[in-house]
Amino acid sequence: xxxxxxxxAALPAEPCCPALTERxxxxxxxxxxxxxxxxxxxxxxxxxxxxxxxxPDSEACVCDIADVGVSQPTVSHHLKKLKxxxxxxxxxxxxxxYYRVEPSILAAMGRLLTPGTAPKAA
Numbered sequence: 001x002x003x004x005x006x007x008x009a010a011l012p013a014e015p016c017c018p019a020l021t022e023r024x025x026x027x028x029x030x031x032x033x034x035x036x037x038x039x040x041x042x043x044x045x046x047x048x049x050x051x052x053x054x055x056p057d058s059e060a061c062v063c064d065i066a067d068v069g070v071s072q073p074t075v076s077h078h079l080k081k082l083k084x085x086x087x088x089x090x091x092x093x094x095x096x097x098y099y100r101v102e103p104s105i106l107a108a109m110g111r112l113l114t115p116g117t118a119p120k121a122a
Contacts, residue, residue: 033112036109042078049082051065058100061096088100089101
């Protein structure tokens with residue numbers, strides 16, 4: 001497991017970072033955020049991520065999402081990059097691998113891009 005994967009895995013279920021309009025990101029927050037968006041910066045990865053996220057139960061067999069116009073080894077490469085960025089989780093079931101979206105990461109990404117979502121201090 002890479003250091004980035006360890007950091008992503010350690011994220012709480014609640015988003016880790018404030019909205020970009022609330023305050024400047026720390027160096028660590030910027031590193032995590034950049035890795036997530038970099039992984040989605042490729043059209044093939046974005047399509048694969050979208051196929052998994054929009055699949056029933058937000059989980060898909062690689063056999064159901066591999067048709068994105070590139071070879072199977074390229075699909076595997078892109079799925080690996082999405083996993084390394086912490087955007088997808090995977091589980092092998094027999095000969096197939098099933099992918100699902102990491103819910104806390106989606107929440108963190110949504111929070112980053114939503115202004116005025118900071119919890120009110122008591």
